[in-house]
Every structure is written in structure tokens, then in C-alpha cells.
Amino acid sequence: MNFKLTEEQELIRDNMREFARTYVDPVAVEIDENSRYPEEVIKKLAEGGWMGMPFPAEYGGAGVDYLTYAIAVEELSRSCAATGFTMSVHTGLACGPIALYGNDDQKKKYLTPMAKGEHLGAFALTEPGAGTDVGAATSTAVLDGDEYVLNGVKTFTSNGPVANTYVTFAWTDKNDKRNGMSAFIVPRETPGLSVGEHFMKMGIRASQTSEIIFKDCRIPKENLLGKVGDGMKIAMNCFDHGRIGIAAQAVGIAQAALDESISYSKQRIQFGKPISKNQAIQWMIADMYTDITAGRFLYYYAASLKDQGLPFSKEAAMAKVFCAEMCSKHASKAVQIHGGYGYCKGQKVERLMRDAKITEIYEGTSEAQRMVIAGNVLR
């Protein structure tokens, strides 16, 4: 067993760090405050080849393994969790299913501009009445000649307001709960597709979230992703690899919380000495470092299973739930270490604490992850 990354993986990690310091740190506070989509940063990411990392070069990607991609998400999220999430949703949930289930024409037409970062992707699955319970969705797709007619309302669609291409899900056979849902690729300009208001969120505020409304939205038959009835399978598979991205994002946020805590606790003088000399602070820092390292290796493990073509669903769920919960816990501890200053706007830990919470919720709540894990362990 060798826990060392390759030289190439280390360099890619270092370069993403340098990228994030150069282009993301300077805007991170402002885009959080204004809930602004950092178009200029995403453009830079595209130029650097970061928006389609794990996809083949023939479809505009860079052809690196999923582990390397996840490491890049961690480093980007360390500077800005929202930007890291924008990249991760685009890569894992929008490009991912087209790369896995799309045919050659779909990959040429949709995946290629997305992997090059010219088009941004979104994943429209959740509905007002269907969150973790995907099967409670009500959207429908009815074949009419050579076109499917989509009707329904999707919500909490990350990248929704700014995406060019949506991967969405609708019932083609409402009576078949198991195999009645299908997946579709919907270009933004399709008549009948409208984008709702951008939601104001507690954290990851620079990530754009909205409703996506399909009203008699006609898409060509060729835009069916996979086979009729593959929808549920595709959605679940997307979540499996998407969760690795969220685990990596959570580790990035937690690492940033540790970075800030170390730096502050060495500077802050109380009772005549830096607070880092107090055991109370030292224990918090030690726990943070331990959990971050454990979480990092959990997501490395899940990603490396995926890269080897082995089952990774349980491991992705373990990485996701562990990293998300330790991230939330330690972001809160980081605020504690910063005291009153940490509770004020302008301190990075204040943002980190708000950003951390979402990792326990989206792409499957912590409770949903435990269902996956228990289902695997108790079979």
C-alpha cells in the first residue's frame, strides 16, 4: 500500500492551489457577499483545462483520473467552496452522465463544449416535492412524433441560472416506479424552458441556484440520455461519483478552517501568550488535522476504487457523510477559536461555517448516505 500521490497529481494539486490563490482568493469575499456568479473565474478555469478534467481528450477533456479531479475540487474549495461546487456540479453531475451514458453524437454535440468549459452544465433532478425521495417526482416526458414533450418544475438546480445545458429527469412511464423514469439533455435555448429566480442561500452564495420550469418543452428524441427507463439508474450513478466531489469540497473547506485557525491562534495574544499555547486550542487543532486527514483518505479511496472500475457506491457515501459532518463541526470550531472576530463578516471562518453546512445536505443528505451505507453493510 502506498499513500503517495504521483508527481503529476502533486503538481496538478499545487497548480490548482496557485490558480485559486491568484484568481479566486481576490474575489471570494465579494462573490459571497453579492451572491455573484464569478464568470471571469469560470472562464479562467476553462482556459486552464479544469472544467472537463476526467473526460477523454477527444471530447475536450484532459483525460486525468477521477482522483486527480477530486483533489482539484478540494484545492479550489479551500479558497471558495461555491466556485469548487460550481466546477463539481458541472463536471460530476452534468458532464458525468453524458460521458457515461451518452452516445457519440451526444458527446460530440454536448459533452465537448462542456468539457472545454465553453458551456456550463446543470443537473435538474430535485423537485419541490421530491428531494431525497427521487421517486416522488412529477415531471413527465411524453413522446410526440420525433420529440419528447417535457412538463414539470425542478428546484434547487445548482448552476441553474447560468447553465447552457441541463441534464434532467422525467417520467416516461408513471406507472413503473422502477424503470419508468428517463434522463434527457436539454439545451437552455429550448422553447418552453424557463429559469426561475436565483435563490438567496445561507452559504455557497456564489453558486447559482434556481428553479427550472419545463412547460410543453419539446426536445428531439435524440436527446434521450441512455435508454428509455434508465433515468433512476443514471441519477443514482451520478450521485455516487458526485459524492466524491462533495467529500473533496468538504475537505477543502475544513482545510481552510484549519489554515485560518492555525494562523489566528498563533497571532492572537490573550493572558500574555498566543492562544495556540493553550491546550484547549491545541486539542481542537489536533482533532481538525486528524479528521481532515481521515476524510481525505476516505475520498481518495472512493475515487481510486472508481478509477479501477471497482464498486465504490458505499465508499463514496462513507466519504461524503464523514467529510461533510467533520467539515461542519470543524468550521464551527474554527469560529470558536476566532472568538468574537470569527462571528463577524470579513473573517474567512464566518463564510466557511456557512458554506460547510450545505455539504451535509446536497447530493444526498447525511441521512441518505447512511441509508446507502447500511443498505450495503446489512445486506
Next chain:
Amino acid sequence: MPNIVCCFKWVVDEAYIKPSSSGKIDLEWAEYKLSDYDRNAIEEAVRLQEIYGGGVTAVTVASSDATKGIKDALSRGPEKAYFINDDQFENLEPSQTSAILAQVIADQIDYDVIICGEGSSDMYSQQVGPRLAEKLGIPCIAFVNQLSIEDKQIIAERKTDEGMEVISAPMPVLVTVLPDINNPRVPGLKDTLAASKKPVINIELEDLASEYKRLLIDKGLKAASIERNCTHFGAGPEDIKAFVEAIRKTGVIDRG
């Protein structure tokens, strides 16, 4: 079209320098990085190539395990690298580094312009560039913050204690560059992937003609005090004088 050579060093990242309890420097956990100023040197070489054409070759003298450094340098734009390496090359002093570089560059590389960083971020002796120029017998322009080529002459604006001097010199020429000469680009993903496929010419100690004896003898390394111990002064005229003198003694104020 100029043949451009840039020299770089793979160094201990000073962020990892921590004194051990004995006051010694503990390098056990240190990570390595491309010396800061050499990023500017490589960037300037690539920038000149983008304007004037030609080729960019990166050269380093390093310990044999510095392979990551070669990939890092190549991901920043040069098309090939000379990796002069030996297990004993970890802690060379400037006279050795410059002599080794001079031998390899003179024997194996066509060059019109050689670009070095003003110093390395570990030793910061600022000697290798000027020494290399002397060993090759070519003009040296140090501390440059603007560079162009006109009519086969290099035009360099260099910093002096008095201000600026604009220098023209025939090529081949060596320049050392300051950090404000450019903003090194961040290598993209594809640059890093491409770097692994670029040619690397491996040169080992036995391929070199001489032994390169150490002339600067290292007698030890200790941690500099990082805690700041404030020296307090009062407000009287003598105090003011002593305060100013203490600051002057640190050598941080430019005069002239």
C-alpha cells in the same frame, strides 16, 4: 530567432522551515518548490519566445530525486530540459553550481540569451547568474526588470541603487531578472500533462569533466529568532537617535 536558456533551482520551501527545540533547522518534513525568482526567469524566457520566436531550454543542477521539479519547470513552457543530477548535488554552493552549468551549457546547448532568477529563494546568494556569465565569457546584466531584443542586441532595464540603467549588449548575453519583470502564468492542467512528455536530457556526474570542489565551507545552520523581542525606547532626543540608528543598522533603508 533566439535560442533562450533559463536556469532554475528546485529548493526547500521556506514555509516549512521550523526550528527544532534545539535551535537546529529541521528539514525532515520540508516540501520542495521551484525557486520563486526562477518562475520569473522561465516566464521571461517563454515571453521572449512568444515575441521573437526561437526555442526555450530549461536547465537545472539538482539532486537526482528532483524529477518533480523538472516537470514543474516544463509545465511553464520550455520545450525541453537538461537535468544535471547527482545524489551529492543537494547542497552545492554557487561556485560549483555555476561551473557545472557553464560546462554543460558550453558543451551541449546553443544559446543567445541565458536567463536566471536574481537569486534562489533558499540560499539567496545571487551569485550563480553572474558567475555563469564569467565562466562562459559573455556579458552579464543583473537585476533586470524589463527586457527586449532589438537588432540582435539585448536591451535591458536594470535596477541600481540610484534608480535605473538601460543597457544594450551584444548576444549571447546572460541576464538575471527581478520578480517584478513579469507575472508568471499559472500552468493549466494540459500544460502539466504535456510536461511529462517533453524531452529531458539526463546528465550525471560521470558525464561531467571535473569534480567541482566546494570552496564555500558550510559550518552549520541554526534557526534565526522568529519571536520579535521589542526593544523599547523612550521619547527623548537620545532615544530617537538610538531608535533611528537601530533601524539603520538593519540595512533596510535605501540611501542615495
Next chain:
Amino acid sequence: MSGVWIYADKYEQVFELLTAGRGLADSLGTKLTALVSGDNDTAQDLIARGADEVLLFPPLAEDQPVQDYVPLMADEAREADPDIFLIAASLKGKEMGARIAARLDTALCSECITMNIDDKGKLQMERLMYGGSAIQTVSINSRPQMATIPPRAYEPAQVIDSRQGSVRTLKKPEPSGMKVIDRKGKAQSSGDISAARVIVCAGRGLEKQEDLDLVRELAGVLGAEVACTRPISEEKHWMTEESCIGLSAKEVKPALYLGIGVSGQIQHLVGIREAGIICAVNSDENAPIFESADYGITGDLYKIVPALIEEFKK
């Protein structure tokens, strides 16, 4: 042959190196030779300040860089074979020192901060490494033992009457092919504090906006940029956000930071922790800034700053 040689391209530093060189020459029982460009009056002044011998460079052509002296200096040093050769660590001096050392196949200790002669008559020198976080001790096994010396490390040598010494004028250096086609004085202050080498920072201790002029005057004398703490830019709006140092503002790393009326809130201190030397003037002797400073004056800034301006002007 033996001897201690010194060279500086600026006069102030020639005097400082005379002090350093005289000390070394006396402990070795040898003579001190100063290399300098100038005339006989210059030479006599250097002799009066401690040199035993002065080697005078004739003036250069207008378009010749001072580095054209390098071949000549190396040739003379090879001939005379001194024990020690010290060169002032100006930008030009650092380059020339390295080139001369290469020509003489000897080692050079760059920006040497302390020098001692050991019992075998050899120089033991210290210099900073790893961005100032470590001190390296070195000696040199070849001849001459060379070092570059940072400015202000030694007091300038004073005139001692009735000193005698010899003067020799060197030949004119050959043009090298390098030409100085333009010279410019120091660039105007850029206003960019993140790149500044010296920063004077205004804090809440200032009573009114006009008092910033006092801070600016001090900065002018020091060739420094003016920065401020958060209250000055955010609350009082006396200066722009661009000038504000601290968390969620700019983090700076000047060689010298001088805080005027800065109390030293943690958010500000985080922004200056990379500074080389931190100095502070504050009326409260318990102000936290002093915990993070190298040198501090406790007192009324309205009395102290004018005095500092006078003293730094000297």
C-alpha cells in the same frame, strides 16, 4: 602576499568598509587596500580614514557601466593575492563581487552579517538563508576570502590626521560591449503598498486628517509608501481601501514597517507578520503592537515623528 581589500561603488559604503577592513587588517597584522574611482583628493581622504593603499580607477566613459571595472579588479587581485576582499552589497556590488569571485576561482559569502577571524586567521562569517528564517555559518578555503557587506553594517570610518599611505592609479578599463544607453533616477512612489520595501502606516492615534501630512513627510524621507489601518480607511475615510493593511485588506511584506499611532489589533498584525523589521510609535506602552515589534518608541507621536524626520534626514 597578504592584505585586506575593499571596494564599494558608493562613497558612504567605502567609509563603512574602511571600518570593517581596518579591523580585519589590524587583527591579521596586514595592510588595508581600498579600490575606488576618483582622484588624488579622494585617495588622500581614504588614507586619512584608514586605508594603507588606494588603487584609483580613472573615470569611465559616459556610456560605460561601472561593471567594466570587473576584469581589471580581478587581474589586480590575482596579482596582489590579498587574504580578504570585501565588496559593498549594493546591487552593482553584489553582481561585481560574484563575477570577480568567478574570475579568481574563489568563494564569496553573500550579504555577510557578521565576520570574525578565528585562531587560524581565517574568516568565520554568518549569513541569512531561507528567507531570513535561518543563519548559516561559512568559511572559505580558497583565496581571497570574499564577502559582500550590507549597507550600514559598520560605522563610517572617521578621519585620523597624519596617516600615511600610497596611491596608485590603474589603467582605464576596456569597453566591454555593454553600453549604458539611458539612466533614470528613482521612480516616483507607485502607491502600491503590497510591493513596497518600506511602509509607514498611519493608525488611529492620529487626531485629524491633516495629521496624515506628518506621516507622509516621514514616508518621503524614508522612500516609503504610506499605508493605514482599517479605522483610517473604513471609518474615517481619510485614505482609500487600497492603502489598508490587515485581514480582508492587504497583507504586506516590506523590509521595514513603521507604525505611527497603530495600536496593533490582531487583524492588522496578521497583515504585517511577513514584514522584515517592525517598528512602532505609540503613546500606550501596553499597546499590542509592541508585542509584535522589533523596535518601539513609547510617547507622543506629534513630538516623536518630527524628531524622527530630522534624524532620518541626517
